[in-house]
Amino acid sequence: MAKTATVFAAVSTIRKLVFKQKTLYNAFVPKAYVYQGNSLVVPEETPDSSIQEEINLDLIDSAFNDDIADRFTVSSLDKQGDIHCVTVAETVLPRGWKAIPMRQALNTMTGGVLAESIGSIGRIFRSYHVSHWRSDSLFCGRCGAANRDAETEELARQCTACGRLEFPRISPAVIFIVTNDKGQALLARNKNFLTGVYSVIAGFNEAGESLEATVAREVKEEVNIEVCDIRYIRSQPWPFPNSLMLGFAARYKSGELRPDGNEIVDAGWYSKDSLPTLPGSASVSRYLINLWLDGKL
Numbered sequence: 001m002a003k004t005a006t007v008f009a010a011v012s013t014i015r016k017l018v019f020k021q022k023t024l025y026n027a028f029v030p031k032a033y034v035y036q037g038n039s040l041v042v043p044e045e046t047p048d049s050s051i052q053e054e055i056n057l058d059l060i061d062s063a064f065n066d067d068i069a070d071r072f073t074v075s076s077l078d079k080q081g082d083i084h085c086v087t088v089a090e091t092v093l094p095r096g097w098k099a100i101p102m103r104q105a106l107n108t109m110t111g112g113v114l115a116e117s118i119g120s121i122g123r124i125f126r127s128y129h130v131s132h133w134r135s136d137s138l139f140c141g142r143c144g145a146a147n148r149d150a151e152t153e154e155l156a157r158q159c160t161a162c163g164r165l166e167f168p169r170i171s172p173a174v175i176f177i178v179t180n181d182k183g184q185a186l187l188a189r190n191k192n193f194l195t196g197v198y199s200v201i202a203g204f205n206e207a208g209e210s211l212e213a214t215v216a217r218e219v220k221e222e223v224n225i226e227v228c229d230i231r232y233i234r235s236q237p238w239p240f241p242n243s244l245m246l247g248f249a250a251r252y253k254s255g256e257l258r259p260d261g262n263e264i265v266d267a268g269w270y271s272k273d274s275l276p277t278l279p280g281s282a283s284v285s286r287y288l289i290n291l292w293l294d295g296k297l
Contacts, residue, residue: 030057032071032084033124034064035131038240039099040124041088051100052109052120060086063094074130074155076123085127087135102128103240106282115282117237129239130155133168136241140164169242174214175202176248177288177297178227180269185292186252187276188223188259188267198266198276199285202245215248222264225255233291236284247284249297 031054034041042051043059061068070087093099100108106115106124115121137147137157145161152158157166177200178186187198203218205211212230219227227250238245259267270276272293279285291297 030084031055032057032060032086033127034060034086034088035128036088036093036099037090039101040105040128041093041097041099044096044098046098048108051105052124054084054123057084057086063097064088067091067094070131070134072130072134072149074127077126078118078122080123083123083127085131087131103280103282107280110282112281114284114287115236125237125239129237129242130168132239132241136169137166141166171243172205172211173202173238173243173245174205174211174218174248175200175245175285175288176215176219176230176250177292178219178225178250178252179292179297180252182269182271184269184271185289186223186225186257186267187270187278187289188264189276190263191265193279196277197279198270199279200288201264202285205246211246211248215250219250220255222260223267224258224260226253227251228253233288234284236287238283245284247288249288249291 033054040051042055046053064086067089068086069089071085073082073084076083106121109115109121109124115125117125134157139145140147140159140162142164143159143162145159147157147166148160150156150158150165152165154165155168158164159166180186186201188201189198193199201219201222203214203222205214206217209217211232215230216227219225229249229251231249233247233249235247236245237243257267257269259265278289
C-alpha cells in the first residue's frame with residue numbers, strides 16, 4: 001500500500017510539472033492574429049468564445065508555410081504588448097482552419113454590445129486595419145517604386161527610391177440618427193446592406209468640410225430632408241477597410257422624405273414598436289439606434 005501511495009504521489013507530481021511547463025510555454029511563445037482578405041482565420045475547433053485569442057506562431061507557420069503573404073508586428077495602443085500578425089494568401093485554407101468574416105466575428109466576440117477599441121477587440125481593430133494598409137501600400141504613391149517598412153519609431157512605410165513616407169490611411173465618416181417630433185427615427189436601406197436590414201444614414205467627410213456640415217449634406221443628398229440640433233455622440237474605429245465612424249444625433253427640420261435611389265433604395269420613419277431588421281450589435285450604428293430605443297438621446 002505504501003508503494004502504491006508513493007507511485008500515485010509521484011505521478012501526480014509529474015502531471016503538475018508537465019502542466020506547469022505547458023502553461024509557461026504558452027505564456028511566452030509568440031502568438032499572432034491571422035487574416036485572409038476580409039476574414040479572421042482561426043483553427044476549426046475554436047469555440048465562439050475564443051475566436052478573439054491570438055494563436056501560437058509555430059502552429060501558424062506549420063499550417064500555412066508558403067501561403068503566408070505578409071507578417072508584421074505593430075505596437076499596441078494600450079501598452080499591453082506588441083501585436084503580431086500574419087496575412088495569408090486568398091487560397092483554400094489548410095484542413096483544420098476556418099475563415100470568419102470580420103463583421104460576423106466582431107458581433108460574435110462582443111456578445112451583443114458595442115465593439116470598443118480596448119482589450120482584444122482593440123488589438124484586432126488595430127492590426128486588421130494595418131494589415132489592409134500594408135497590402136495597399138506596397139508601392140509609392142508619388143513615384144511608383146517599392147515601399148518598405150520605415151526605420152523610424154512611427155508606424156510608416158517608406159519609398160525605397162524617393163524616400164516618401166506613407167502612414168496608415170484613416171477615412172473619417174459621419175453616422176447619425178435622425179428623430180422627429182413624433183418620437184420616430186429615420187431608418188434607411190442601403191443597396192449594399194444584407195437583405196432586409198435597415199440602419200441609420202452615414203457618409204464620408206469631404207476635404208474642407210466640418211463634421212456637422214457632412215451630416216447636413218449627407219442627409220439632404222440621400223433622403224432629401226434638412227436637419228437641425230446636430231450633436232456629437234461617440235466614435236468607433238471601423239477598419240472596413242480604414243474608417244473612423246463619428247456618431248451624431250440630429251432632429252428633423254423640414255423636407256419630404258425621398259430616397260436618392262442610388263445608395264439609398266428605401267427609407268422611412270419608424271416607431272419603437274414597429275422596427276425592421278437592424279444592423280449587428282457591434283457597430284456604432286446599432287449603438288445609436290439603441291440609445292433612441294432606450295430613450296437616452
